Amino acid sequence: MKSLKKQRRIQVIAVTFVALAISTALIGYAMRDGINFFYSPSQVAENPPSETELFRIGGLVEVGSIVRGEGTEVAFSVTDGGATIPVRYTGILPDLFEEGQGMVGQGRYINGTFEAVEILAKHDETYMPKEVIDALKEQGTYVAPDGAPITN
Known part of the structure; x- marks a missing residue:
């Protein structure tokens, strides 16, 4: 027959394991979005x-693509040199948002x-998000802040 002390130790270990599993599941559920x-x-x-996936896209705002609609609606294209994706946004754009500059947008890809x-824009003359730089380097279109083209 097991001693009472041994049974209590097994119960504590079992309760701890269950609590750890439940807390891990709750953390995972909370972070999914x-x-x-x-x-x-x-x-x-x-x-x-x-269409249901929320993600970020980044690249350069294509020159000549910004079209302002009614109110705060704006449409433009973002490119990395290899592909161009049309973007629609309703809201106030950052002050530093302009054609030919780096941007990152968060949203969904719906019907093309x-x-x-x-929408996030660069915050000074030399900053560009690392992901955008990596994507531009992959396409061979990245130009360093000093104006020198950089190739892989």
């Missing part, structure tokens, strides 16, 4: 995400258009 993947325009064109819920 907080993880956003980053895609370049080329990746979106090659393998479009589902990226429907953005958030």
Whole structure:
């Protein structure tokens, strides 16, 4: 017959294991909507995400593509040199948002258009998100802040 001390130790271990499993499941459930993947325009064109997937897209705002609609509606295209994706956004754009500059948008890809819920622009003359730089380097179109083209 097992001693009372041994039974209590087994019960504590079992309760601890169950509590750890439940807390891990709750943390995973809470984080499921907080993880956003980053895609370049080329990746979106090659393998479009589902319409329900919230993700980030980044690249350069295509020159001559900004079209302002009624109110705060704006449409433009984002490119990485290999592909161009149309973007629609309703809201106030960052002050530093302009053609030919780096941007990152968060939203969904619906019927061939990226429907953005958030637009981020570079914050100074030299900053560009790492993901955007990597995507531009893959396409061979990245130009360093000093103006020198960089190739892989």
